[in-house]
Amino acid sequence: MGWTDYRFDADQLSLRRDETKQATLPAATAAIITDNMTLIDLANPTRFLTLTARLLPWLAALTAILLLAGLYQSAVAPDDYQQGATVKIMFIHVPNAWLSMFVWGVMSLAALGTLVWRHPLADVAAKAAAPIGAAFTFLALVTGSLWGRPMWGTYWEWDARLTSVLILFLMYLGLIALWRAVEDPARAARAAAILTLVGAINLPIIKFSVDWWNTLHQPASVIRLGGPTLDRAFLIPLLVMAAAFSLLFATLHLAAMRNEILRRRVRALQMIQARQRPA
């Protein structure tokens, strides 16, 4: 089943549900909906909810399969001649570290969506991504520190990459604090979007910190000019794990976005109810 099939099903569903209310959908609108499903069409939260409800089980299953395959491959991967079995921490550590930066990238795109295109779901996406990104960053820091203990002889070293990832973690926490400090989601969304875009400056600093400064952390060995230097025996499990973690993020993110939409609906209903109740 491809993307188009889902789109078709989702449209059928939403049309069927809305039949009673808007039996006469203008022909032009209907043509737009069926012709090209763009990001703007997803702006309708109801359509987004129906689409993700169908998509999520498949995504979750795919994530589980890839995660199991990746874990199995990591388990049977050979030990490194220098690092021994501890090299296997890499299969968890590196995908987490990649995702920690990728999630901020996703939030930056969502921030542009909020500020430039005023997409109604952009701030939902940004808000839902922040705690997930913070969790990935935290896991990258913890696994890195556990890997550093046997390899470098210390849990923590104030080197450029570790420090910049720690700053990224602090910025995730600051962003979550900002979301939680303001009651009105629309107002918080615009403030958070600006902070996200300012914080995006940290991403290239993290990526290139190991090249610019001569540090303890090893230089890039997978995403670099001239191809990866990593051996195939390590590279393939690593890429499978990276794909699995990316899908894990997609699954968690869509689920968190659904929750956020539902939470906002509950809040709106509560506000209406509170207003209607006699004083």
Place this chain on the structure above:
Amino acid sequence: MTALAALIQRDIKIALRVGGGALIGVLFFLTVVVLMPFAVGPDLALLTRLGPAILWLGALLASLLTLDRLFMADHEDGSLDLIVMSRTPLELACAAKALAHWLAAGLPLIIAAPVLGLLLNLDAASTSAVALTLLAGTPALTFTGMIGAALSVTLHRGGLLLAVLVLPLSIPVLIFGVAASQAAISGPLSFGTPFSILCALSLVSFVIGPIAAAASLRHGLD
């Protein structure tokens, strides 16, 4: 241009006169530096070694303390709305306000630093190195801090939220500021490398700070 000059003049006057509170930052700076020997012990050799770091930390906290007045007072008396609606580009107005704030609150810290250096047993060369790095680095603190000040004024939340938002952004400035001072005093590294990066951070913040602050004022005030 005259509008911006008038804005700078007005902000400096307000900050320096009664009720402005820009010089409280210097008092706070003094108090933080005096607290340090009580915390680490009156060991002069140790204080000499920690001196640049203590001065930088004190200056960072003192400039953070005065930041939430940057837009708050104007927001309270309504003049911020006039600035936002005026024909002068909001980015330039923000830059002018930050410059005025730095002249009123940041420059006194740099002038006070050599005096406080005496308390920390720093010699003349080290003191001038620290003052020079503060001169190059504190504009970056003010201009990046302005983003946090603009966000917190639109959210009607000051205080701790401002600190949480601004402090991570100021870490690079602190790193290279202290690195440059240490390099000038003892370090094997040359003074020029961290000092140029510090200047670069300030220059970058001159561009990003006003744009981001203006964006958040425009989107936030309604």
